[in-house]
Structures are given as C-alpha cells and as structure tokens.
Amino acid sequence: MKFIEFGIGNTWLVRTETELADGTEYEEKGIVGPIQFHSAYIRVWIWKTVLIFDLKEGIKLKKKNRNEFKVIFGIVSKD
Secondary structure, eight states: OEEEEEEESSSSSEEEEEEOTTSOEEEEESOOSOOOEEEEEEEEEEEEEEEEEETTTEEEEEEEEEEEEEEEEEEEEOO
C-alpha cells in the first residue's frame, strides 16, 4: 500500500510512503507511481493527538507517544 502525502510536518512537503507486505515501510520524496486510488484522508496531528478524516474509514482519533505538529492531505493507493 502507498500513501502519497502533501502538507507540513513530514520530511518533505510531498512524499510517498510505501508499506510492504512484511510490515516494513520506506518513504521517498515526491509522488511515486503507479497510483491506484483507494481512499483519501486529512490528518491533523497536534502534539500527541491525531485526528484523521478518511473517506473509507470515517473519523478516527488516535494518541501517539511523541509530540508532533502536522497537517497532511493524503491519498491511499493499493498496489
């Protein structure tokens, strides 16, 4: 699965994060294709709280262990 993200708080303003079947993941600068649209989301991360608005999964609230500030628009792509 790929996550193409646009916004502030990540390593790059535009990045692609790829999750492999074994659970490992890596990120690359820019948009890496091919893209097969699955869903879209907005993620707002303020300190240890993450609010996610996802087209497929609805609204989710998560707690994290580290403090961050991120505002991200993302597209989920299935490989």
